[in-house]
Amino acid sequence: MKLEERLIRSVKMRAGNVILRSDLASLGSASQLSEALRALQRRGLLVRIGTGIYAKTRVSSITGAVVPAGSLESLSQEALQRLGVTVSASSAAAAYNDGGTTQIPGKLVVNTGKRRIQRKIAVGGRRLVYENDYTRAATSAGRSLR
Template identity: 30%
Template sequence: MAAVDSIFQKIKRSRRYVFERKDFDGIASYDQIGRSLNQLMDRGEIMKLGYGLYTKARVNSLTGRLMPTCPGGSDALMREILKMKDIDFEIDNLSLQSLSGKNTQIPSSVHYSWDQKQFNRKLVVGNRLLTPASRP
């Protein structure tokens, strides 16, 4: 089985939505993994979120553009990335109240804050740019 097929099967069978390049170390060499990930991006099976971070993808039936398959959207992807990297983060109060059911207002986007020394990458999900907000 080719490296591309092995990596695709691993991604397809996984319950996670975010993957790092190092998740595929046992399958092929570093260069083969890079080429395989590029081929999967060209085929529309995955999309790149940032340096070394990828997510499962599918084509949006309305726009015809690639979008993440994660049911929670970009906010769920962001939480998964921060948890995967073991980074302490905080969510703004309005979003916390909405997520816990204390408030019926739904924020347009969830704002996260964390220590930039722990994780300082630019992540792009569709049109949304996810960057760290300063901690209060």
């Protein structure tokens, strides 16, 4: 059985919509896996949302195009959870949820606590943005972030 066929079976059997490259590492060598994942992307079975992070796809009922099987919010939350990163609501989202402001946050921002993270996750042209307690402390103390 070809590696591509084994990957298809493995992806279909997995719960959730996020597939990590590390989940599939035991199926073949790094170069074989890269080529097989590229082939699945060309066929429209997977879409890459970050380095080593792939999402399952579905066919849109409106346009008939292949789209990720979730939104940026759901896929990024699942990916970060699978990577072991704990996140909470951003300061803007927390202020809106507490009734402190009527401004709806325009982009998806998550707070990573004391953890610094640089991983890029993007779905459909939208990108996840991170904030942490270090940037909050610097801005609340009146210091510039530059």
